[in-house]
Amino acid sequence: MKYARMGAAMAVVAVLASACSSTSSSPAASAGAASAGASGGAGGAAIDVKVGIEFPMSGGEAPNGVPSANGVALALSQIQVPGFNITINQQDDAVNGQHNPQQGAKNMQTLVNDPQVLFVVGPYNSNVAAAEIPVGNAAGLAQCSPANTNPGLTKTWPSYDYKALRATNPDKNNYFRTATTDDLQGAAGADIAFNIAKAKTAYVADDVEAYGKGLADVFVTSFQKLGGTVVGRDSIPTSTTDFSSFVTKLKGLNPDYVFYGGVTTSGIGLFRNQMAQAGLQTIPMGGGDGIVDGAASVQSSFLQIAGDGAVNTYGTTAGPHSLASDATPSPTDLAAAYKAKYNTEPGAYTAASYACTQAFLQALKDVGPAAGGDLAKLREAIRAYLADPSHTYQSALGTFSFDAAGDTSQKIISYFQYDASTKDWKFLSQRDFVKNPF
Amino acid sequence: MTTAPTSIARTWRPSDRLNGVISVVVALFFAYIVIAIGAHEQATDQFTNALTKGAMYALIALGYTMVYGIIELINFAHGEIFMCGTIVYWWLLKTLNITGTITDPLALVGFLALAFVASMSVMGVVGVVIERLAYRRLRNAPRLAPLITAIGVSFILQNIVFVGISNSVVTVPRIIPNTRIGIGPIAISQINLFVIVLAIFIMIGLHLFVGRTRLGRAMRSTAIDREAAQLMGVDINTTIALTFFIGSALAGAAGVVQMVYPGGAATKFDLGFQAGLKSFTAAVLGGIGNTTGAALGGFVIGFIEVIADVYGFSNWSEAIVFGTLVIVLVFRPTGILGQRLGDRA
Numbered sequence: 037m038k039y040a041r042m043g044a045a046m047a048v049v050a051v052l053a054s055a056c057s058s059t060s061s062s063p064a065a066s067a068g069a070a071s072a073g074a075s076g077g078a079g080g081a082a083i084d085v086k087v088g089i090e091f092p093m094s095g096g097e098a099p100n101g102v103p104s105a106n107g108v109a110l111a112l113s114q115i116q117v118p119g120f121n122i123t124i125n126q127q128d129d130a131v132n133g134q135h136n137p138q139q140g141a142k143n144m145q146t147l148v149n150d151p152q153v154l155f156v157v158g159p160y161n162s163n164v165a166a167a168e169i170p171v172g173n174a175a176g177l178a179q180c181s182p183a184n185t186n187p188g189l190t191k192t193w194p195s196y197d198y199k200a201l202r203a204t205n206p207d208k209n210n211y212f213r214t215a216t217t218d219d220l221q222g223a224a225g226a227d228i229a230f231n232i233a234k235a236k237t238a239y240v241a242d243d244v245e246a247y248g249k250g251l252a253d254v255f256v257t258s259f260q261k262l263g264g265t266v267v268g269r270d271s272i273p274t275s276t277t278d279f280s281s282f283v284t285k286l287k288g289l290n291p292d293y294v295f296y297g298g299v300t301t302s303g304i305g306l307f308r309n310q311m312a313q314a315g316l317q318t319i320p321m322g323g324g325d326g327i328v329d330g331a332a333s334v335q336s337s338f339l340q341i342a343g344d345g346a347v348n349t350y351g352t353t354a355g356p357h358s359l360a361s362d363a364t365p366s367p368t369d370l371a372a373a374y375k376a377k378y379n380t381e382p383g384a385y386t387a388a389s390y391a392c393t394q395a396f397l398q399a400l401k402d403v404g405p406a407a408g409g410d411l412a413k414l415r416e417a418i419r420a421y422l423a424d425p426s427h428t429y430q431s432a433l434g435t436f437s438f439d440a441a442g443d444t445s446q447k448i449i450s451y452f453q454y455d456a457s458t459k460d461w462k463f464l465s466q467r468d469f470v471k472n473p474f
Numbered sequence: 475m476t477t478a479p480t481s482i483a484r485t486w487r488p489s490d491r492l493n494g495v496i497s498v499v500v501a502l503f504f505a506y507i508v509i510a511i512g513a514h515e516q517a518t519d520q521f522t523n524a525l526t527k528g529a530m531y532a533l534i535a536l537g538y539t540m541v542y543g544i545i546e547l548i549n550f551a552h553g554e555i556f557m558c559g560t561i562v563y564w565w566l567l568k569t570l571n572i573t574g575t576i577t578d579p580l581a582l583v584g585f586l587a588l589a590f591v592a593s594m595s596v597m598g599v600v601g602v603v604i605e606r607l608a609y610r611r612l613r614n615a616p617r618l619a620p621l622i623t624a625i626g627v628s629f630i631l632q633n634i635v636f637v638g639i640s641n642s643v644v645t646v647p648r649i650i651p652n653t654r655i656g657i658g659p660i661a662i663s664q665i666n667l668f669v670i671v672l673a674i675f676i677m678i679g680l681h682l683f684v685g686r687t688r689l690g691r692a693m694r695s696t697a698i699d700r701e702a703a704q705l706m707g708v709d710i711n712t713t714i715a716l717t718f719f720i721g722s723a724l725a726g727a728a729g730v731v732q733m734v735y736p737g738g739a740a741t742k743f744d745l746g747f748q749a750g751l752k753s754f755t756a757a758v759l760g761g762i763g764n765t766t767g768a769a770l771g772g773f774v775i776g777f778i779e780v781i782a783d784v785y786g787f788s789n790w791s792e793a794i795v796f797g798t799l800v801i802v803l804v805f806r807p808t809g810i811l812g813q814r815l816g817d818r819a
Binding site (some may be wrong): 270272283285286305306315336341 | 512513515519524526527542553640641642643645648650652734735737738739740742744745748779780783784786788789791792806819
C-alpha cells in the first residue's frame with residue numbers, strides 16, 4: 037500500500053513535469069529525461085530528435101543498405117546542430133535478404149508514428165519508395181533517398197503515377213533525392229555501350245521490376261538513337277536461377293553487348309556467371325547502379341557472384357564520383373573518416389546519404405530555434421525548408437538544390453568498369469547531362 | 475473404405491508400355507519442332523536445356539509423389555530437402571578444398587560418386603528423421619495438421635541454412651569440364667548428357683524397385699490400403715520410413731545435379747521454395763501418386779519454361795506453367811496419368 041501511494045505520487049509529479057514543459061508530445065514515461073526546461077531555445081536543455089534510416093540491410097541487400105546507412109551515421113557524428121540531440125531510428129526493409137516494398141511501407145509508418153523522427157533517409161529501391169511516399173506524404177514527414185532513380189517517383193513516367201503517390205497532400209512535397217534519374221542513367225548506359233565498348237548490336241534484359249524495366253527501356257531507345265540495333269529483349273523474373281536458355285540464346289544472337297536492367301538480388305550475377313561458364317565472358321555486359329554494389333570481395337555483390345564473369349563489365353551510378361572542389365567534406369576526407377569509423381571503404385551511395393543528411397542538418401539549423409520544442413512543428417518546418425527550391429546545400433556531393441519536384445539539380449552519371457587487377461569497379465568518367473545533354 | 479486410388483498400384487500391361495513409349499517419342503519430336511522454330515541453330519542446345527531442367531524437376535517431383543502416394547501428405551519440406559542437398563555438396567567441396575574443374579576423369583567420377591552417395595544418404599536420413607519426428611504422430615490426424623507441420627518444417631530448414639550457412643547466394647566452382655560430345659551431327663555438353671542419362675537411369679531404377687521387389691510391393695500395398703497391408707504382415711512404419719528415405723535421397727541427388735550443371739552451380743536458402751513449387755506442380759500435373767506421372771510432369775514443365783524463354787515470354791513463364799496446370803486439372807482432375815476417380819465397390 038505504501039509503495040503504491042509512493043508510485044502514484046511519482047506518477048503525478050512526472051505528469052506535472054511533462055505538462056509544464058512546452059507542448060512536446062513526448063510520453064509521460066520519459067518526462068524525467070525530456071526537456072523540462074520549458075520554452076525551448078538554446079538556453080534550455082537540448083531537444084531530442086531523430087533521423088530515421090530506411091534501407092535494406094540484411095542478406096543479399098547488405099552491400100546496398102549498410103554503407104548508405106553508415107553515411108548517415110557518419111554525417112551525424114561529424115556535424116552538430118546546437119540545441120539538438122540527434123539520434124537514429126534504424127529500419128530494415130529487407131525480408132529474407134531481399135528488399136520488400138510492403139515492409140518498407142510498414143517501416144515508414146513506424147517512423148511516422150515516432151514523434152521525434154523529423155526526417156528519413158532512404159529507401160534504396162524505387163519500388164520500395166513507391167510504397168513509402170504516400171505514407172510520408174500523409175504525415176508530412178520529409179524523406180530523402182540517396183539512390184532511387186526511377187523517374188516515375190517525381191515526374192511523368194510509365195512506371196508510377198507520381199501525382200497519385202502524393203494524393204493526400206499534393207501541395208506539400210515530402211520526397212527528395214540526391215540521386216538523379218534513370219532517364220539519364222539509361223542514356224548513359226547506351227553511351228557506354230556505343231561509344232566506349234563500341235558495340236553496334238545489343239541484347240537487353242531486365243528483371244521485370246520497376247527500376248530494372250525502366251532502365252532497360254531507356255537503354256533501348258537511347259541505344260537506337262545512337263545508331264545501334266537491339267537484337268533481343270527479354271524480361272526475366274527475379275526468381276530465376278537457371279539462365280541456361282538465355283545463355284544459349286546469346287550464343288545464337290552473338291550481340292556485341294549485353295545490357296541488364298536490374299539489381300544483383302534479381303539474379304544478374306548468376307546470369308553473368310553462367311555466361312562465363314559458356315565462354316561468353318568476352319561479350320561485354322553493362323548494368324546500372326543496381327550492379328555497382330561493391331568489390332568482388334564483398335559478399336553477395338554482383339562481382340562476387342559473377343566470379344569469372346566479372347571481366348568486361350560496366351556499370352553506372354546516378355551521381356557524381358569526381359566531385360567539384362566545393363565538395364564538403366572532400367572525398368578524401370570522407371573516405372578517411374569512413375574508414376576510421378567502419379574499417380572499410382565507403383559504398384557507392386555513402387556520399388549521397390551523407391549529402392541527404394547535410395541537407396536536413398542545414399534545414400534544422402535554420403528552422404530549429406524558431407519552432408520551440410514543438411516536434412510536430414519542427415517536422416513540418418523541415419519539410420517546408422527542403423521543399424523550397426530556392427535553398428542550396430553545401431554537401432559531400434558539392435553544391436546542389438532540390439527542384440520543385442524534389443529532384444536534385446545535379447544531373448551527373450558516373451561510369452565504371454571492372455578492373456581485374458583490383459577486382460573492383462574502376463571509375464572511368466562522368467557525364468554532366470546539364471552541360472552535355474544526350 | 476477405399477482412399478483415392480493411386481497409380482503406384484496400377485499394373486502395367488505390355489501394350490501400355492508400347493503406347494507410352496510411342497507417345498513420349500512423338501511428344502519429344504513435336505517439342506523439338508516447336509523449339510527449332512523459335513531457336514533456329516540453337517534448337518539442339520535449347521532442347522538439351524529443356525531435358526536437363528525437366529530431369530531436375532522430375533527428380534524432385536518423384537519424392538513428392540511417392541510420399542503423397544503412401545500417406546497422402548504433400549510434404550512441403552521436400553523442396554528444402556533438395557536445397558539442403560545442395561548445401562551438403564557445397565560443404566563437401568569446401569572440405570575437400572576443390573576450387574576448379576577436375577580434369578582427371580577417374581578423380582572426377584570418384585568425386586561425383588562420392589557427392590551423390592553423400593548427398594543422397596544424408597538427405598535420406600534427414601527425411602526419415604523428419605518423418606519420425608514431425609509426421610508419424612499425425613498419420614491419423616485430420617489432413618490439415620500434417621500439411622501445416624510440413625510447411626513449418628520447410629521454414630525451419632530454410633532458417634537453419636539462412637542463419638547457419640549464408641543469407642544470400644552461395645556459388646560453387648564447376649567441377650565438370652564443359653566439353654561437348656559429338657553424337658552424330660549433334661554436339662551436346664557432356665554435363666547435360668550426364669544429368670539426363672543419370673536422371674533416366676534413376677527413374678528406371680525406381681520404377682523397377684517399386685514394381686518388382688518385395689519392398690516395392692510393400693510400398694504399393696501400403697499405398698492402396700494401409701490396414702489391409704498391416705494385416706498381411708507389412709511393417710507400415712518401416713515401409714513409410716523407406717518411402718521417405720528414397721524420396722529424400724532423390725531430392726539429394728537433384729541437389730547435386732543443381733550444383734553441377736551449367737544453369738546452376740549456385741544455391742540459396744530459398745532455392746527450395748521455387749524449385750519445390752514447380753516440382754510439386756509437375757507431380758500434380760502428371761498425376762499425384764504416380765511416379766511415371768511425376769517424371770512426365772517434370773519434363774513437361776522443363777519444356778514449357780524453355781519454350782517460353784525461346785519465344786520471349788520469359789516474364790510469363792510462371793503464369794504459363796501454372797496456367798497449364800489449371801487447364802489440365804480442369805479436364806483431368808487427377809492429372810495426365812492419374813486414374814479417373816470413380817466409385818469402387
